[in-house]
Amino acid sequence: MSDLDLDELRSELSDFAVSEKKGGLSPRDERIITGFEEIQRFTDQHGHAPRHSEANDIFERLYAVRLDRLRALDECRTLLAPLDRQGLLSGPSFDPVAPVESMDDDELLAELAGAAGSSDITELRHVRTAADKRAAEEIANRAPAEDFDQFKPMFDQLARDVKIGTRITQPIRKDAGFLKANIKVGDFFIVDGQTTYVAEVGEPIRAPNGESDARLRVIYSNGTESNLLLRSLQRALYKDETSRRISEPNAGPLFSGDSEDGDLASGTIYVLRSKSDHPLVAANRDVLHKIGVTGGDVVRRIANAKLDATFLLAEVELVATYKLANVNRTRLENLIHRIFDVSRLDIEIMDRFGNPVIPREWFLVPLFVVDEAVERIKDGTITQYRYDPETASLRPVS
The missing domain is CATH 2.30.30.30 (SH3 type barrels.)
Structure with missing residues (x-):
């Protein structure tokens, strides 16, 4: 300390000095005024005094409780009246409180903060820091x-x-x-x-x-x-x-029948008709179609159809194909199957080993409706339509 002169020593010691009261206010008065100023700032920002409602932000509800209690305490009203530029103290009080004479500083502070119950709210019993206030400003009210x-x-x-x-x-x-x-x-x-x-x-x-x-x-x-x-x-x-x-809806056509320069072929949508003699298939042959997507050669894909339960263990006829470019085949196939899900064939057959199989890619949909669905997928309007099995058509979504 010998290296310090008197002025430096005084500066060092001033950091530990107890601050004097401003304007003759007690610490309790200062806390009351600080709490009221927060309510005033809320009112300035939102254009109304804080309100009681479970739909409101937690801070607004706490401010509403605090304002009720300030209105109910004569001592607080007298202290704050010269500062009440918004007429906040003239409203009714909804929450009776004990006389101010019976409260010590801590009890009054708890009253003014509207603290009740949970530990996270008790943090609001004290004057908030700048960081607390910024956090409060970020909390937006939800309203209808x-x-x-x-x-x-x-x-x-x-x-x-x-x-x-x-x-x-x-x-x-x-x-x-x-x-x-x-x-x-x-x-x-x-x-x-x-x-x-x-x-x-x-x-x-x-x-x-x-x-x-x-x-x-x-x-x-x-x-x-x-x-x-x-x-x-x-x-x-x-x-x-x-x-x-x-994500945004798929931009541009999902696929194109005409390949242009720069297109990267991704595969083919194929539509098949079964030659099975199963009674259910035979009765609906003209409108029963398998719709699938493949990245390989379609003819090769169906070459062994009669050995594959997916193809109903029967030969099939290729009735339509649509070439794909720059698409995710799995997503596109899922999209098509969801469009026609209401008309999916409910059938169970036994595979070559006697195990039951339920094929999932056969739909009771006329070929012209499949063509229309493909066109609407191309132009991006498919989401505006749904398949109506009663009229066998794509109907606008109401």
Whole structure:
């Protein structure tokens, strides 16, 4: 300490000095004012005083309880009246409390914080740090989406697209470089078990860490919406290990009958008609077709049909083929089978070894309907139709 002069010593010791009260306020008064200022900031931001409702954000409910208790305490009303520029203290109190004289500082602080029960809420009994406040600002209120009727058909269509394979769900991995920039208007995600749609992205704003951010309007499949921050949605997607992005519908034709320069042949859709003498097959021969996809030669694929239970252990007739280019054969085959699933043939036969087999690729569908389905898969409109077995036609989805 001999190396320090008096000024340096005074500077060193000042860090340990007890701060003086500002304006003659006691620590309890300062806590009351700080809590009231938080309520005022909430009111400025949202345009209304905090409200009681289970549908509201946890912080809004806590602020509502705190405001009720401030209104009920005469001492608090007297202290805060000069600061009440929004008339918050003039509203009714819903929560009776004990007289202020019977409370010590800690009891009053607990009252003002609205602390009750769970350990995570007790953290709010004390004045929050800047980090706490930033976290609170990121928590958006969910409210009923008044115009959900405009979005419901989109969610219904999305479900159909996923079912028939024109859209797929993809896991979100942080280490794969999923960024805020990957979130844009029109995106669908699955997070915390809810399908979410990004309806709007607001103007860029500067986050506390200096990065760019934005407010979103997110619509949920349960009919609610929220205005969470873009980075908050990104963080929620990271946190939920089961979160997924839902892909766009397949862009462009899935396949083409006319190969162009640069096309990479991926295989062939084939449509077969069975020559089996099975009574069920014979009775429906003209409309019973096997629809499959192969990456090899179709003729070679069906050469030994009479030995393969998949082909009903009988010779087959090749009635139509459609050449593929640049597609995933498995996904395309699944898509076609889902379209005609309602007309799938229910038949069990015995294979060459006497084991029961249920072939899954035979459908009671006229050939002209298969042709139409292929064309609608090409132009991307197949998701707007469903197969109606009663009329043997593709019908628009109502």
